[in-house]
Amino acid sequence: MNEKRRLKQKWVWNIIFGLVIINCLTLAVVVKQTFSLREASDASAFVNGQANIVATVGDTVITRKDMLEELEGMYGQEMLTKMVNNEVVKQIAKKYKVTVSEQSVDREWKMIKTMYSRSPLHTNTSEELVKEQIRSSLLLEELLVKDVNIPEAELESYYEENKQLYTIEDAFHLSHIIVETKDEAEAVVKELEDGSNFTSLAMEVSTDELTANQGGDLGFLTHESQVYPTAYMTEAANLKENTWSDPISVDEKYAIIYLHEKMDGVTYSFDEVKDQIRRHLAMEHMDGSVDASIFWDEVGVEWNLPSAQ
The missing domain is CATH 3.10.50.40 (Chitinase A; domain 3)
Structure with missing residues (x-):
């Protein structure tokens, strides 16, 4: 029964992690396209809205400025928060000398690709963008559990009980x-x-x-x-x-x-996934916020938009 409980918890955590990644990537693609449009616009035309017409509907003109303002209204606040959180994670990770290996990022990338077969991960989103978001999420987990110690024996026991979770066909x-x-x-x-x-x-x-x-x-x-x-x-x-x-x-x-x-399929050894197991077991017992906002005060985040929180 305990093994089934752990198995279920692990898959629930994997699903949540994957959905967070997908949501972040969707927003990242939108903001990347937005900034590409901004770079393509002439500065004065962007400010005045007099040029760079992207569509006309009868006598009505729609400019890049109109489109960018609409995108900002739809996604701006959420994207800004995610950009701030990503930067917070980078700074706090540097402060505490917390890192994640490329092997860890690659492993999560492979698992997500096989778990979410019909998702934005299989659109034109670049692998680099996906891995960057994975890296940020793993760094945040490491920061949240950096002071948690779990006995090696407990980690090994979890691995043996759930070895199938670390096998990719x-x-x-x-x-x-x-x-x-x-x-x-x-x-x-x-x-x-x-x-x-x-x-x-x-x-x-x-x-x-x-x-x-x-x-x-x-x-x-x-x-x-x-x-x-x-x-x-x-x-x-x-x-x-x-x-x-x-x-x-x-x-x-x-x-x-x-x-x-x-x-190609692979079965990861205990040493390869030990840190992942440690993070998972530590996160199970965490209460409260599990995002980068808990570090805002420590880094010194200041918002210049009235609606930013």
């Missing part, structure tokens, strides 16, 4: 196109061989309503995945990255799959 980032007949499937393959884009073809011809609008993207799948046919995994294992399969017969229809990326 072979995972395949796949897209697919579903059509009704073998002739249609062969026609799709022919178009791919002639240089057509898989994503565009999926949006155009795939009959799978759930994925066609995303270019057939299925995210990362493993052999444990039960939503899609096991034949996908068998076929994917024989593909090279950025190649497609021959037609696969599936439930009286035909599928062509595309392998974007293969991630």
Whole structure:
């Protein structure tokens, strides 16, 4: 019973951690696009709103300035808080000489990719941006539990009881196109061989309503995945990255799959995940705020916006 409780708590914590990362990344992409637009605008035109027209609706003109003000109103306060918190974490981590290894960041990145197969992590968000947010989150955890000591024996016991949590199966980032007949499937393959884009073809011809609008993207799948046919995994294992399969017969229809990326499975040793386990067990017993706001006074955060808190 105790093992089941711990297993459940671990997965709940992983889900919360992943959702926080996804939320931060969504906001980061918005603000990155916003600043790109600002850089592209002429300074005087931005201030006066007289140029850089991005759209017209009848006699009404919409400028970049209008758009940026709208974005700021929608996301500005939340994004500002997250930017402040990220900087707070950096400064406090430097003060206390707290660091996280690149191996820890890479491990969390792999786990998140396989856990959240249908998420903003598989959009055009750069890997660098994802890892930067992961690094900030891990640093915050380390700061929150830096004075907590947990006996080595307890850490080892947790690892042995939950070793399956630190095993990642072979995972395949796949897209697919579903059509009704073998002739249609062969026609799709022919178009791919002639240089057509898989994503565009999926949006155009795939009959799978759930994925066609995303270019057939299925995210990362493993052999444990039960939503899609096991034949996908068998076929994917024989593909090279950025190649497609021959037609696969599936439930009286035909599928062509595309392998974007293969991630080799791994089982992490106790030494590799010891710090992660320590943070997890320490965080279980924390009360109150678990974000960077508890360090605001120590760093000296001052807000210049009336609504900032």
